[in-house]
Amino acid sequence: MGQRRVGIINGNRIKFNNPLTILTSKIPYLYISQTTEIMNNPLDSTGVTDTRDLIEYKEYLESEILEAYIEWAENHNDFKDEGDIDLQIPDTFEEIEFLAEEAFTMTCEDITSEYDAIEDFCNELEGYGDFEHGETLIAEDYFEEYAEELTKDCGYIRDNLPSYIENNIDWEGVADDLKLDYTEAYFEGIAYLMRV
Numbered sequence: 001m002g003q004r005r006v007g008i009i010n011g012n013r014i015k016f017n018n019p020l021t022i023l024t025s026k027i028p029y030l031y032i033s034q035t036t037e038i039m040n041n042p043l044d045s046t047g048v049t050d051t052r053d054l055i056e057y058k059e060y061l062e063s064e065i066l067e068a069y070i071e072w073a074e075n076h077n078d079f080k081d082e083g084d085i086d087l088q089i090p091d092t093f094e095e096i097e098f099l100a101e102e103a104f105t106m107t108c109e110d111i112t113s114e115y116d117a118i119e120d121f122c123n124e125l126e127g128y129g130d131f132e133h134g135e136t137l138i139a140e141d142y143f144e145e146y147a148e149e150l151t152k153d154c155g156y157i158r159d160n161l162p163s164y165i166e167n168n169i170d171w172e173g174v175a176d177d178l179k180l181d182y183t184e185a186y187f188e189g190i191a192y193l194m195r196v
Contacts, residue, residue: 039056039057039060040057041057041114041118042054042056042057043137043187043190043192044139045139045141045190046139046141046142047138047139047142048136048137048138048139048142048146049136049137049192050134050135050136050137051125051131051132051134051135051136051137051194052132052133052134054118054121054122054137055122055131055132057118058115058118058119058122061111061114061115061118062093062115063093064111065093065096065108065111065112065115066090066092066093066096068104068107068108068111069090069096069104070089070090072103072104072107073087073088073089073090074089076103117187117188118187121185121187124185125137125183125185125194128183128194128195128196129194129195129196131194135194135195136194136195137192137193137194138182138192138193138194139190139191139192140184140190140191140192140193141190143175143178143179143193144171144172144174144175145171146175147171147174147175147178148169148171148174150178151174157169179193181195181196182194182195182196183195183196
């Protein structure tokens, strides 16, 4: 976790350490951290992605949501109305009580919707190949180029073919035949292929 800072907003003592904007029923808070590590979605719509990177990104989103939820729950407990119950502070992502709580999800809508999409995509692919230990996801738009590289890397075709031969290879047909051994899944409207 990042270094905690304390500030004052509207006369209330506020803890700063989360890069997300958190809202409670009392006042809005903006958490800022100079030590927060940012990880981008590893899915490459123009190339290949290792499924281990996708799993790592899903876990990163879980930790970001957990951190945001802890801050939100702590602030809820500190500033709740009299008679409201305290929220439990979770140790793990799975222990979050009110992930669907509107006041929480409203503050983290981008990250929770990204997490939901990544989780659905991972769940769709988990039954194929060796997803957890690393499979290659190939964007469909890149698959023809991938088929050419794979064919050359496996030694089926020499790298230094004369241009009059290389320029006449039907790489689209090779890619179409190769797709028979792959499953297709979609993320945000982009097709990705993974060997089954």
